[in-house]
Amino acid sequence: MLSFADCKGNNFVCIKQKDMKAAVMYQKGEMPMYAEVNTPIIENENELLINVKACAIKHFDKRVAKGTHYSNSADTKNAKVIGGDGVGVLADGTRVYALGVSGMMAEQAIIEKDKMVVLPDGIDYATAAALPNGVIGAAMALRFRACMQAGDTVLINGATGFTGRLAVQIAKHYGAKKIIATGRNNESLKQLLILGADEIIHVDQSNEQFVAQVKAIHQKTPVDVIVDYLWGHSAELLFSSIKGTGSFTHRTRYVSVGSMTGDKMQLSAEVLRSVNLQLIGSGLGSWTKEEVRELFSVILPEMLQLAADGKLNIETTKVPLKEIDKLWETDVPGGQRLVVVI
Secondary structure, eight states, rough: OOEEEEEEETTTEEOOOEEEEEEEEEEEOOOOOEEOOOOOOOTTEEEEEEEEEEEEEOHHHHHTSSSSOOOTTTTTGOOOOOOEEEEEEEETTTTTEESSSSSSBBBEEEEEEEEEEEOOOOOOHHHHHHHHHHHHHHHIIIIIIOOOTTTTTEETTTTTSSHHHHHHHHHHHOSSEEEEEEEEEEHHHHHHHHHHSEEEEEETTTHHHHHHHHHHHHHHHHHOEEEEEEOOHHHHHHHHOOOSSOOOOOOOOEEEEOOOOOOOOOOHHHHHHHHEEEEEEEEEGGHHHHHHHHIIIIIHHHHHHHHHOOOOOOOOEEEGGGGGHHHTTOOOTTTTTEEOOO
16 A cells, blocks of 8 residues: 655655554444554655654544444454544654544654644653644633633533543643642542642532632632533523622633533523633634644643643553553543553
C-alpha cells in the first residue's frame, strides 16, 4: 500500500510500505478491534507520517464506538481507524503530540504540521497523550470563554473527573484566588484539596443542602467563574444558588463544557433577569481560529512543560493496542485516563 509521499514541486513520489496494526471499527460494527489495515497515505505538503506511541481513549471515542464486538461478516474492506489525537515520533526522531488526519490508534498515522506540538524532555508518552484533551477542556474554557483573571473565584462543577481535576490545577496556575470543586466521589474530592481546591461540595447531598452550601460561599466570596462538566440537574441547582433577589448582583461567567449527567436542564427566566450572568459554551464550534492557533503555539506547550516539571498532576492507566477489544471498556479509577500504548 502506498504510504509515503516526498514532495518534488507539485508531484508526489509514493513509496510502498507494509500494512500496519490498528484499532479499527467497521461500518457494520460498533466495537473496536485489533486488525491489520493499510498504512495511510500522505496527500499534501502539510502532512507528515508519524510512528504513534500512545493514544488516549476519551469519552467521545467511547461514544462513537459503543456497542458489541464485530462479527465475522463485518465489512473488512471499510475499516476505520479510531482515535483523534496522540503522540509519537517523526522520521527525524522528534517527539510530538498531534491531531490526526487519519486515525491515531494505530502503528502509524498522518498528521498536519500546523497541528502538532513538540514534546518537552522528561514527559512520558502516556502522560503526553492523556494531557492535551483535558487541557483543551479546561484551559480553553478558563482562558477564552470565561476570560478568567488572576484573583477570580472559580467553581468547577464535576471536578473529580480527569478534565475537572486538570481544571482545578490550571485555575490555580492562572492565579485563582479561591477554587470550589464539586463532585460525587468523596476520596477524589479530598484529593482535590491537595491539588489546589479550597472548598469541596458533594453533589450527592440533598438539593437543599447543596444550594445552601453554594449560596453561603457565593455570599462570602462571590463566584466569578463557573466551569461546568456535568450540566443536568446540578446546573439547575447552581443557577438557583446564584439567583438574585432584586438588588445589584455580582457578575458570574458560567461556561458549559460537558454534560456528563444530562444534556438538558430547566433554566428559569427569573435567573437570567435577576443576576448579572454570562452563559456561554466551550467547544470546537465556539473557538476562533486565533484561539486555536494559540492553543497549539502557547497553551499546550506550556501545559506539557508543566507536566514534565511535575507541576501538573495526572494519572493514567495504560493498555496495549493488541488487546484493545478486551480492554476498551476497562473501568479506570476516578480522575484517570485510559491510554493505549503502541
